[in-house]
Amino acid sequence: MEANKKSIITAADFVRIADKEKKKEDIVRPGMSYWANVLRKMVTNKIAVICFIYTMIIIGFAILAPILSPYNYDTTALTEGNLSPNSTHWFGTDTVGRDLWTRVWVGARVSLLIGLFGSIVPEIVGILVGGIAGYFGGWVDMVIMRIIDVGICIPSLVYVTMLMLFMGAGPVTIILALALTGWMGSARSVRGRIMQFKNREFVLASRALGGSPFRLIFKDILPNIMGQIVVGITSGIPQAIFMEAYLSFIGMGVQSPMTSWGQLSQTGVNVFRIYPYQLYIPSIIISLTILVFYIFGNCLRDALDPKLGN
Amino acid sequence: MEERLLTVNDLKVSFRTYAGEVQAVRGISFYLNKGETLAVVGESGCGKSVSMQSVMRLLPDKYAMVKSGSVTFKEENILSKTDKEMEHYRGNELAMIFQDSMTALNPTMRVGRQMSEGIRKHRKMSPGEAKKLAVEMLGEVGLPNPEQLFYRYPHTLSGGQRQRVMIAMAISLKPGILFADEPTTALDVTMQAQILDIMNELKDHTDMAIILITHDLGVVARMADRIAVMYAGQIVETGTARQIFYEPKHPYTWGLLGAMPDMKQARSTKMYSIPGNPPDLFAPPPGCTFASRCAYCMKACVKESPAGMKVSEGHLANCWLLDERSPVTRPPEGVIPAPSADGLDMSGEWEGFT
């Protein structure tokens, strides 16, 4: 192969140069820490940002709207029943004249809180149980795994029903039922990860250096499963909101006069043929919220994956 | 008698990524003759797998672009073929085996069927005939009970057995070239030896040419007729096995040879390793890519990239040290094996030279 272009080298160039004169060609792109990378990926993802903004808006309304509204969620005014949305009642009124705008946002508080706790509680339980199983291993692990195997076969409806009969229906019951059914999934994965890590070199090294078990758990293992935990919680939220809506709809969830999005849907369905807006409004908000959390959860999962898009 | 089978000229392949274009292969040229074994050596990430997969056009067009260059196989221009046309070559005249035999075989399909489907694609055979051929091939690679093995699933076989299955699958139709991408890296030393023996035997029977991609110089010593040393997407030195092992000219080659642990070394000798890291292929430097890690780097090296300088017949190296203007340089201690009494060194580890 002959160089067609003229060489720019002269005889004088054939002298050795010391290391420090060369530009070190180490990998050029600045490495970011794992979490900084995650943040960057999320922030640059337009869809994730939109979801985040939506969530903030909903939370904002949930907190402020009932406070700022001239109506109470439970004051009835039978003469003003079933009004379509207008300038005084932005979302209209329901059959007994309660302002729907206020009810929707009060309901939002309930639904969102159930959504939040309904995913955090099972996740925490799951982590604890899974952590214990993974860390101690042996027969502790075996017993716990058998419990999980059995528990996972029991449909959540069974738990909910039983709890409901026992404690009455309501948000606490829902959260408890979710906790009873939801912990098993995350327990399994946390246990799996811990068992993987238990035998990894860096853990052995840390132990060899005399690290206490607590230190081990918090500094070495936890950061690694944090991603999993976050994903678990964010995908748990839409599930919990859905559960609440569903249960309230069939009468096993939030009971009147307390309201939630599911409750509103239930009353809405009854008058759907005549006053469709009473179902449309809560439906759209529920669906949109679940959708947003679902998409956000997906974006988050992609962002947490170290193999994607660094 | 040499018959040119494959000629690759100035092949450049880049990947499109979110962050920009990664120049994985930056202008490599080599050739392969019938019945030859060419070993392509280099670190992980130097582009050896990518270049060979590009020759077989295995990389999806969405991500990998061949930017320029030519690939000629048996007088045909491979790069201009459509994907459909390439189907005729793959598995038939050009075959490839991969490193990890566990993941390279479909875990839910019986081994025999995986072989037959390839066979029947290229030859009009009934399932029975294809099975016969497959069983025969399984026997060829030294697998016991091939009739029975035909019906087994990959996860029921050992690593060595799986790798043999892969070889049997690849050579069933007597391809002209077998690309072996790190075929023994995942195996232990005894299995490694067996697999390499099988490959050599097959070569003797069938005149098949082999391109062996590896980072293990021991394997190279055992198998290679010719060697191409790759670094950061370029071939920095190429020549016959003897030339490369006994007369290496590129500092990177010296590094590779020197880094091989030598059983005869004194315990206290430090292991030699090449300092630094491979360059970022998003923006390769203008000069010699190895400059930043080279102990013999000169001003010229940073300014301009050296092109293939001829050392002797068939021996090329990209290095300014070969330019007449550069000072005479000798490779460091321990890189070139000391010659034995009869002038030809046949040190114990390096068998296979003829």
Next chain:
Amino acid sequence: MRKYILRRLIISVITIWLIATASFFLVHALPGNPITVNSGKILSEETRERLTTYYGLDKPLWEQYLTYLKNLLHGDFGYSYKYPGQSVNGIIAKTFPISAQLGLQAYLLSIPLGFLFGIIAARKRGKAADYVLVAFSALGVSVPVFILAALLQMVFAVKLKWFPVSLWKSFYHTILPTITLALGSIAGRTRSMRTLMLEIINEDYIKTAKAKGLSNFKIVWSHQIRNAIIPMIPMMGLELVGMLMGSFVVEQIFAIPGIGSYFVTSIQSLDYTMVLGLTVFFGIFVVTANFVVDIIYGLVDPRIRVTK
């Protein structure tokens, strides 16, 4: 393989036993006497005694428990407290076939469609078809079933009058509810299948298949789809639960006299035994279905079927 089946069997049996036991003790732990709670009127001493013997409530608890278990083994779920004389079994016999038909239709509809959409979305990745299908699957998973049901009913039955609004009189009546019930599953399956197909395409054995010169069609069919369907099978068990829950709502909205709507009404009217009896029934149903799915999975995945 045999060990695998045995293990699943034991777990299933234990689960059923647990469900039954828990519900038994729950009924009996409820405050108040179930008879008086449910009858709503003042009972004479005589009536109360007769009802007590009828329901076996005069026996010691553990004996009641054993009787309960024995009955269960014979498939007897006991009697409704709300409607004395009506057995839970009777209700199940009357309503289960209807629900079963609805469920089966929806299931059979969702399986091929879900797979098909998932495959199409994966093959046409990044193009219009993919976006549409992904959006569809996202919505299908997010919009709760009851909203979907109400909506579809309104649009297709009331406004467009393509389908009857409710009841279960002819096959034609079953179409709209079936589609409603199936949509959620289709959406979920589309998403999973698409994800799997896209993951598999990066696997090494696909590269090997390509290196053998197989046509694209063959690679997708024999290697991708085949390996994508296998991990989807265990998911089908969970799906069944979802479909079960969905059916309750669909039956209510379309006024279908199935076991689900019975379940809901008995909750609303606090008919404890009915609720529990039905819950246990559902529990058993789900556990059995899961068991069957596990066996199918064990048969289909060679890694479980054939181990050294």
